Amino acid sequence: MKLAIPLTLILLATAPRFASAQDVSFLLCFPGGPGSSADAQPVVDAFLGALKQTAGWTSVKGEYVNDAATCQAAMAKGGASVVVLPLDVYLERNSAWKLQAVATLANTETASRYHVLAKKGVTLDALKGQKIASGLAASAGFLGRVGFDGKVDLNAGATFVKVRTALKALKDLDKGEVQAAIIDDVQQKALQGLPLAQTLETVLSGPELPGAIVSSVGVPVKGLGEALASVCKTSPKICTDMRVNRFAPVDGATLAGLAKKLTSP
Structure with a gap:
């Protein structure tokens, strides 16, 4: 049937x-x-x-x-x-x-947080007016106002240095050519396997976005x-x-x- x-x-x-x-x-x-x-x-x-x-x-x-x-x-x-x-x-x-x-x-x-890295012992206040490098596509305005919730001024309060990659920013920091580097969550995880990670520390992490x-x-x-x-x-x-x-x-x-x-x- x-x-x-x-x-x-x-x-x-x-x-x-x-x-x-x-x-x-x-x-x-x-x-x-x-x-x-x-x-x-x-x-x-x-x-x-x-x-x-x-x-x-x-x-x-x-x-x-x-x-x-x-x-x-x-x-x-x-x-x-x-x-x-x-x-x-x-x-x-x-x-x-x-x-x-x-x-x-x-x-x-996808980055949900951004981080400012500097050599161990350096404080956020000590970075005022200093060079801060970033290999990210995001602008200084976005990173400062949104990525770090206004806690760091990357326009008037520091010299924002754009480089091609996050690794370049970290190498420049390691050599003393800049005083800090901005990375995201993904780059922070990758950093753990690099020797220079032992000389750096996070001085500021932004909110989850x-x-x-x-x-x-x-x-x-x-x-x-x-x-x-x-x-x-x-x-x-x-x-x-x-x-x-x-x-x-x-x-x-x-x-x-x-x-x-x-x-x-």
Whole structure:
């Protein structure tokens, strides 16, 4: 005996969980990030395909870029529906780019705190007016006002030295060419295996901050938040390949407070 199942029930069972027919374009901007656009594209495509299946979008496309100029040019050109940005870039650009934060990205490679390192015995007060190096993409304004919650002035209160990498900043500190170096959580973990770690100590650690921000551009993208919340549960390998642990709902009040700190005189 054959069991007759109504076609409507079959369609409901196989339909995307958050059906929302629309074309969606992603831009993943991580200035100073690893790899290249070409290397990242297959992983990005697989991730976006999983989101498309979950959200029920008509089509989805996207690309990863790791330099600020390319990111800004892409945003100026228009066409992106969703943009993923480090916290500093989001705070600096959210108004101009008309961003609506949807979720935060959490992974082991996203800095949640920043640290000022100096040679052992040096205090934070002793660093006033001194050279402080950073190999991070983040600006002096963001690091001082947000990353360190206003506890260090990297504009008027010190000479901020930008270098290419965190290792360069640490080597310059070790040689005495600068008096302190700024690193993030990821770099701090890597530092533990280096000999020069024995001569340095942390003189200031900033507050824990949100990870990268996923935002819709201009108008909300239907189903985006729900799809992000479920994708790492339904497609864990794809999230692992993207080096993403999870996506969490954004805390609008926290972001607004951080934006205010960044723009405060």
